[in-house]
Amino acid sequence: xxxxxxxxxxxxxxxxxxxxxxxxxxxxxxxxxxxxxxxxxxxxxxxxxxxxxxxxxxxxxxxxxxxxxxxxxxxxxxxxxxxxxxxxxxxxxxxxxxxxxxxxxxxxxxxxxxxxxxxxxxxxxxxxxxxxxxxxxxxxxxxxxxxxxxxxxxxxxxxxxxxxxxxxxxxxxxxxxxxxxxxxxxxxxxxxxxxxxxxxxxxxxxxxxxxxxxxxxxxxxxxxxxxxxxxxxxxxxxxxxxxxxxxxxxxxxxxxxxxxxxxxxxxxxxxxxxxxxxxxxxxxxxxxxxxxxxxxxxxxxxxxxxxxxxxxxxxx
Numbered sequence: 001x002x003x004x005x006x007x008x009x010x011x012x013x014x015x016x017x018x019x020x021x022x023x024x025x026x027x028x029x030x031x032x033x034x035x036x037x038x039x040x041x042x043x044x045x046x047x048x049x050x051x052x053x054x055x056x057x058x059x060x061x062x063x064x065x066x067x068x069x070x071x072x073x074x075x076x077x078x079x080x081x082x083x084x085x086x087x088x089x090x091x092x093x094x095x096x097x098x099x100x101x102x103x104x105x106x107x108x109x110x111x112x113x114x115x116x117x118x119x120x121x122x123x124x125x126x127x128x129x130x131x132x133x134x135x136x137x138x139x140x141x142x143x144x145x146x147x148x149x150x151x152x153x154x155x156x157x158x159x160x161x162x163x164x165x166x167x168x169x170x171x172x173x174x175x176x177x178x179x180x181x182x183x184x185x186x187x188x189x190x191x192x193x194x195x196x197x198x199x200x201x202x203x204x205x206x207x208x209x210x211x212x213x214x215x216x217x218x219x220x221x222x223x224x225x226x227x228x229x230x231x232x233x234x235x236x237x238x239x240x241x242x243x244x245x246x247x248x249x250x251x252x253x254x255x256x257x258x259x260x261x262x263x264x265x266x267x268x269x270x271x272x273x274x275x276x277x278x279x280x281x282x283x284x285x286x287x288x289x290x291x292x293x294x295x296x297x298x299x300x301x302x303x304x305x306x307x308x309x310x311x312x313x314x315x316x
Contacts, residue, residue, distance in 0.1 A: 053290070056283035057081055064279055081284040084277055088258065093285065095247055096254035103165060103250060104232045107172030111228050112221065114173045119182020119220075120213045124195055125205050134183070140176040148174075149241065156242060167242035168250075172232055178224050185220040186213070226300035230293050251289045255282065 027035070052069055059073035067073065085093050121127065122134060152171055153162070161167045190213065198208045236252045243249055249257065262277040 050290075053283055054287055057280050057287060059280055061278040061280060077280060078284065081278070081281045084281050085285055088262070088277060089246075092246065093251075093254065096249055096251045097288070099165070099248060100233060100250040100252075103168050104229060106165075107169045107232050108225070108228055110169065110173045111175050111178060111232075112224060115175055115178040115182050115224065116214075116217055116221065117209065118179045120186050120209050120217075121205075122179070122183045123186035124190060124208075124213070134180075137176045137180050137183075141180055146237070149237070152238075153241065162242055163244045163248065165248065168235070168239055171238065172228070175228065178228060181224070182217075182220055186216075189216055189219075222300040226297050229296050233289075233293055251285070255285055255289065258282065258285070 048070075055070060055072055056064065057078045058075060059067060059071075060077050063071075063073055063077075122130060122137075156162050156167050156170075161170070194212060195208065198212060203211070234252055235250070236256070239250045239253045240256070243253070246257065258277055259282060
C-alpha cells in the first residue's frame with residue numbers, strides 16, 4: 001500500500017502574523033496600541049468626571065469626603081436632595097427649568113428659520129454681494145462672542161427688552177457659525193445638476209428650496225439642533241447679564257445663584273440663614289441640567305447618520 005504523506009502545518013512566523021495584522025487592521029501594532037492608549041486616556045480624562053457627577057447625588061454630604069470618589073451611595077439621598085431643591089425659594093428651580101425649556105425652544109426655532117434659508121441662499125442663489133456676505137459671515141464667526149455683548153446690550157436696552165425673555169431669545173437668531181455651516185453643507189451635498197435641472201423645469205428659487213433644499217437639510221438640521229441647543233441650553237453669560245429678575249433666570253444661571261446664596265460650594269456664615277443646599281444637591285441639579293444635552297446628542301447623532309447615507313441623486 002502506498003503511504004499517504006501528511007502535510008505538516010506551516011511553521012509559526014512572526015512575519016506572517018504581522019502581515020495578517022496589517023491586512024485586517026490597516027495599522028502596524030505599535031501605531032494601533034498608541035492610538036488605543038490615546039483613546040483610553042481621553043476616555044478617562046473626560047469620562048471619569050462625568051461618571052463622578054452622576055454618582056455624587058447618591059451620597060450624603062459627609063460621604064463625599066468619607067467614601068471613595070466613585071463609590072455608589074444610596075438612592076434615598078437622591079430623593080432627599082430633590083426635596084431640598086424643591087423647598088428652595090418656593091420651588092423656583094421648576095420655574096428656572098421651564099424658562100430654559102421655552103427660551104431654548106423659541107430661540108432654536110428662530111435660529112433654524114433664519115440660518116437654513118440663509119445658508120441655502122448663499123450656496124445656490126446668485127445674488128449681488130454674495131461674496132461680501134460670505135466674508136462678513138466668516139469674520140463674524142471668528143469674532144469672540146464676548147465682544148458683541150456690549151453693543152447687543154445697548155441695542156436691547158434701546159428696544160426696552162432688557163430683563164425680558166426676548167433679551168435671550170432674539171440674539172439666538174444671530175448665528176454666523178450656523179449660517180456658514182449650512183452654506184458649506186449645501187455646497188457639498190446639493191449638486192449643481194439638480195439646481196440646473198430644476199431651473200430648466202421652471203422652478204423658482206423658493207420652490208426649489210421647499211422641494212429640494214429642505215428634504216436634503218435633514219443632517220445639517222440635526223447637527224444644528226445639537227450644537228445650537230447645547231450652546232443655548234448651557235448659555236450663562238448672556239442670561240446672567242440680560243436677565244435681572246430671579247423669576248426669569250435659566251437653570252445654568254440658577255445653579256450659580258443657588259451656589260452663591262446657600263454656600264453649598266463655598267460655605268459662609270451669612271448663607272446659613274436661608275435654605276441650606278448641600279453639595280450633593282448641587283450635583284443633582286447639575287445632572288438635571290446635563291441630561292437634556294445628552295438626550296439631544298443621542299437623537300441628533302442617529303438622524304445625522306441616517307441622513308448622511310442618503311444621496312441627493314439616485315445611485316450616489
